[in-house]
Amino acid sequence: MGESILTASQAYIPLEAYILVSLIMFFAGVYGFLVRRSVLLMLISVELMLNAADLNFAAINRYLYPEHSEGFFFALFTIAIAACETAVAIAIFINAYRNLQSVKVNSISTLKE
Amino acid sequence: MAQQVVFIILSLVIAFFSVMAVNSKHVIRSTVYLLFVFLATAGLYLLLGYYYLFGVQVAVYAGGIMILFIFAIFLTNKPIDYETTKLPVSKIIAALTAVGGIALSAHVVYYNIRRVATLGPIADLNPQQLGHVMLGTEKYNYLLAFETLSVLLLACVVGAITVARKR
Numbered sequence: 001m002g003e004s005i006l007t008a009s010q011a012y013i014p015l016e017a018y019i020l021v022s023l024i025m026f027f028a029g030v031y032g033f034l035v036r037r038s039v040l041l042m043l044i045s046v047e048l049m050l051n052a053a054d055l056n057f058a059a060i061n062r063y064l065y066p067e068h069s070e071g072f073f074f075a076l077f078t079i080a081i082a083a084c085e086t087a088v089a090i091a092i093f094i095n096a097y098r099n100l101q102s103v104k105v106n107s108i109s110t111l112k113e
Numbered sequence: 114m115a116q117q118v119v120f121i122i123l124s125l126v127i128a129f130f131s132v133m134a135v136n137s138k139h140v141i142r143s144t145v146y147l148l149f150v151f152l153a154t155a156g157l158y159l160l161l162g163y164y165y166l167f168g169v170q171v172a173v174y175a176g177g178i179m180i181l182f183i184f185a186i187f188l189t190n191k192p193i194d195y196e197t198t199k200l201p202v203s204k205i206i207a208a209l210t211a212v213g214g215i216a217l218s219a220h221v222v223y224y225n226i227r228r229v230a231t232l233g234p235i236a237d238l239n240p241q242q243l244g245h246v247m248l249g250t251e252k253y254n255y256l257l258a259f260e261t262l263s264v265l266l267l268a269c270v271v272g273a274i275t276v277a278r279k280r
Contacts, residue, residue, distance in 0.1 A: 012116070012117075013116060013117055013120045013160075015226055016222055016223060016226055017120065017124065018157070018161075019222050019226065020124075020219060020222070021124040021127055021128065021157070023215055023218050023219060023222070024127070024128045024131065024132075024215065025127055025128075025131045025150065025154075027211040027212075027214050027215045028131040028132050028134070028135050028211070029131070029135070030207075030210065030211050030214065031135055031207050031208060031210070031211040032134070032135025032136075034203070034206075034207035034210065035135070035203065035204055035207045036135065038140060040140055040182070040185060040186060040189065040190075041135070041140060041143060043182075044134060044135070044143055044144065044147050044182070045135055047147065047174075047178065048131055048134065048135070048147070048150065051150065051151065051154055051174070054154070054170075055154055055157060055158075058157075058158055058161055058163055058166060059157075059161060062161045062162065062163070068253070069238055069246065070253070072163055072165075072166060072238070073246070073247075073255055073258075075163075075166055076165075076166065076169060077255075077258055077262060079169055079170065079173050079174065080173070080262050080265075080266070081262070081265070082174075082178070083173050083174075083177055083178055084265055084266060084269040086178050086181055086182075087181060087269055087270075087273045088269055088272050088273050088276070090181050090182070090184075090185040090273075091272070091273040091274075091276040091277035092276055092277075093185060093189060094185065094188055094189060094277050095276050095277055097188070097189040098279075103189045103190070
């Protein structure tokens with residue numbers, strides 16, 4: 001009880017708030033990945049999930065280990081890897097669209113036409 | 114107090130637009146909602162005190178990846194391309210999965226994290242130190258990851274060109 005009053009009087013944003021925000025973002029991505037049938041929207045869902053992970057890295061590093069910066073660099077490298085992954089995935093989608101005239105996962109069922 | 118108000122605004126923007134991004138009928142609208150989510154996340158980095166991460170998020174995510182998405186949508190979709198309606202059963206199952214996951218994880222986080230978290234003073238991370246940490250070979254330095262990432266970027270450039278070019 002005393003702890004919570006002290007925490008409230010210091011008036012900073014608790015760590016759980018950041019984690020809750022990234023939770024909502026992550027599970028919106030999970031829902032989109034399960035429901036949507038266009039590969040572009042599935043990629044958008046994956047980006048949401050990656051972004052939530054980045055936010056978690058940064059927030060946990062800032063709150064638990066403010067004297068180090070491991071989470072900061074993890075988030076930095078994750079952003080770069082996400083950019084690579086998006087570029088290659090979109091190249092694959094454009095190639096699939098050229099061959100199959102569609103980017104829905106239902107129609108992409110053959111590897112070679 | 115001002116920080117809390119800014120945080121509440123940014124988190125509401127993130128929650129609303131990330132749900133809208135996966136529920137919108139038009140692909141291009143989902144992309145624009147995703148852009149808002151990325152910018153609000155960059156605002157959260159600013160609030161945490163990581164200014165470099167804010168710059169990278171705006172430049173790479175909100176700049177580069179969004180342009181890639183918009184080009185891909187214009188290249189692969191008809192002008193008005195609605196998503197075909199799906200069975201509502203799978204939608205309900207996915208929504209239950211997401212809500213159940215949020216509830217379970219929030220329960221775990223609420224009962225385990227609130228004891229250990231304190232907001233200490235931030236380590237000073239100016240651009241000079243950042244460069245030394247990225248290109249140093251001592252403990253807690255990241256030269257190997259940095260160089261591996263540069264090889265990965267080169268491989269991605271070559272791979273993307275090879276896959277997407279006309280035969």
